[in-house]
Amino acid sequence: TKVLGPGGVGDFDNGYAGISAVVRLGSTYYGFYHAEDREGMPALPGGIPGYYASIGVTRSDDGVTWRKVGQVITSSQPKDWIAYPNQGDRGAAEPGAVVSKDGRYVYLYYTEHSRVQGRGVDICVARAEVRNGPPLPGSVMKYFNGSFSEPGIGGRDTPVVTAKKFDSANAMEGHVTYSKSVDRYLMVFGIDVYQRRMAGMPASDSGLYIAWSTDAVSWSTPKQLVTDQVVPQEGMSLSWE
Numbered sequence: 001t002k003v004l005g006p007g008g009v010g011d012f013d014n015g016y017a018g019i020s021a022v023v024r025l026g027s028t029y030y031g032f033y034h035a036e037d038r039e040g041m042p043a044l045p046g047g048i049p050g051y052y053a054s055i056g057v058t059r060s061d062d063g064v065t066w067r068k069v070g071q072v073i074t075s076s077q078p079k080d081w082i083a084y085p086n087q088g089d090r091g092a093a094e095p096g097a098v099v100s101k102d103g104r105y106v107y108l109y110y111t112e113h114s115r116v117q118g119r120g121v122d123i124c125v126a127r128a129e130v131r132n133g134p135p136l137p138g139s140v141m142k143y144f145n146g147s148f149s150e151p152g153i154g155g156r157d158t159p160v161v162t163a164k165k166f167d168s169a170n171a172m173e174g175h176v177t178y179s180k181s182v183d184r185y186l187m188v189f190g191i192d193v194y195q196r197r198m199a200g201m202p203a204s205d206s207g208l209y210i211a212w213s214t215d216a217v218s219w220s221t222p223k224q225l226v227t228d229q230v231v232p233q234e235g236m237s238l239s240w241e
Helices: 194-198
Strands: 016-025 028-037 051-060 067-073 089-099 105-112 122-129 141-144 147-151 170-179 184-192 207-213 223-227
Touching: 016 051, 016 089, 016 105, 016 170, 028 089, 067 105, 067 122, 105 170
Parallel strands: 051 089, 089 170, 122 170
Antiparallel strands: 016 028, 028 051, 051 067, 089 105, 105 122, 122 141, 141 147, 170 184, 184 207, 207 223
């Protein structure tokens, strides 16, 4: 049974709406979803629809019936900004979320696709302070230059996980949980060495990786967990999210 679907023409989620992170605060569930505005966007390789992504939030009392509330994260760059011609993936995408170990914050991880200032596709983080209310539009602040100081809507960000040590690669789709047994946060995420994938070569450095953190912001050196392609391409195996 479908519990969430795209919005209408002109909406920020007109092309796609997929929940990829849920947190529970009290008796209420908050679901963060990858939203795609596909209107006027060039296609990605393989004919996959292009998109300008943002992060939407929904709420539910039973975990089944969801109500959309609005956007909590948008890119620092507008829809028409491109890093290279015919760029089909833009915006802030693919959320993951975790409640901090002390219950004070909701950390919201997202993949920034703008490639601003020569960056690659990177994983960034924002947070909402629970004592100020639920993680709804206007309550989320992005991490930038050492502090959570930029607004979730349109603010600047500093990546917390990148693929800089690889040749022509992107980091994406960070999902985080907290382990009481080791008192650490664990992130599972993808590394896409895209030149090899686009050349039809088998995965080597591409795959799912793990990293650990004590503060949910600074992460250890990534370790490869699964070797596979992490972006869909026809005829190739895929492991993602």
